[in-house]
Amino acid sequence: MSEIRPFRKISRRKSRQIKVGNVLVGGDAPISVQSMTNTLTTDVKGTVKQIKDLEDAGADIVRVSCPDEESTASLAKIVKETNIPIVADIHFHYKRAIEAAKAGASCLRINPGNIGSKERVADIVKAAKDHDCSIRIGVNGGSLDRNLLEKYKEPCPEALVESAMLNIKILEDLDFFNFKISVKASDIFLATSSYRLLATKCDYPLHLGITEAGSYFVGTVKSSIGMGMLLMDGIGDTIRVSLSSDPVDEIKAGLEILKSLNLKNRGVKIISCPSCARQAFEVIKTVEILEKKLSHIKESLTLSIIGCVVNGPGEASQTDIGLTGGGKGNNMIYLSGMPNHKVPSEAIIDHVVSLVEKKAAEIRLQK
Secondary structure, X not given: OOOOOOOOOOOOOOOOOEEEOOEEEOOOOOOEEEEEOOOOOOOHHHHHHHHHHHHHHOOOEEEEEOOXXXXXXXXXXXXXXXXXXXXXXXXXXXXXXXXXHHHOXXXXXXXXXXXXXXXXXXXXXXXXXXXXXXXXXXXXXXXXXXXXXXXXXXXXXXXXXXXXXXXXXXXXXXXXXXXXXXXXXXXXXXXXXXXHHHHHHOOOOEEEOEOOXXXXXXXXXXHHHHHHHHHHOOOOOEXXXXXXXXHHHHHHHHHHHHXXXXXXXXXXXXXXXXXXXXXXXXXXXXXXXHHHHOOOOOOOEEEEEEOOOOOHHHHHOOOOEEEEXXXXXXXXXXXXXXXXXXXXXXXXXXXXXXXXHHHXXXXXXXX
């Protein structure tokens, strides 16, 4: 039941494929989810722990800031202690990029235009080639080149895309094509218009993001709207939800965006009602507890938690496991869309967790 056929299947933009470590980005590869550490990179132990926490939450790629030589030296130790591909975040200083490539970074996030001379960019590209390292061209509405701002008077889609295309040409002229591109902005309209325009100009994989989106709640809403529109149009090969929150929250939000669009299947997808006076058990509290208790499940399956029989049976018929509230504590459990047995209200949590874990184990055995 977990493979529900969507009413509309998203047709993804055809992009060329690159490698970020062992993760394929673009082409027919699944859309990957990224986050960025907020520990000091020189704190190797703390950064390694955060990277592993992000990987456990479902991250495919993690970015680490490398502002100085001490950070790139620490990056070498971090890479050895982690399994997930690491993107080194580089600004301005070309030597940091070369050091990061040598340290084992899988990708370098740079803006070739702010690195300096073409000779310095060429040195970075050589290091990337020598160490099998990809590059992300990062264009941001808040840090556009002065010449482009003078030409366009303000950040606009044409300015962001022209910046991206200028940087693309720099790498192409150096016979380097193993890169992806982002044209981020904090304004949803600017970001989405820029990505849509860029998607018509090149076939390189696109990294989506609404930058500086805000707090966990506000930022998730903004990112869901902006990236959701682009993803529904088939635009986007890898994403980051930028939040002023725990980086793990970025992964959770990103996965939920992709799961909502049937673009990624990982973990338990819970369908639940907002609750009302008809509810036969405390729906909101039940869902809150179940989300925490089922967060360790990596297998893809669907679970419906509905408080009454108005919509409950219909939702349950479309999920792997369903719970519909019934009178006098006679709540009905559905398995594979069919009514199976009843469970009293006080036993709901433990019983549903047990059913989900059993189903997850069955899915693992089938693989």
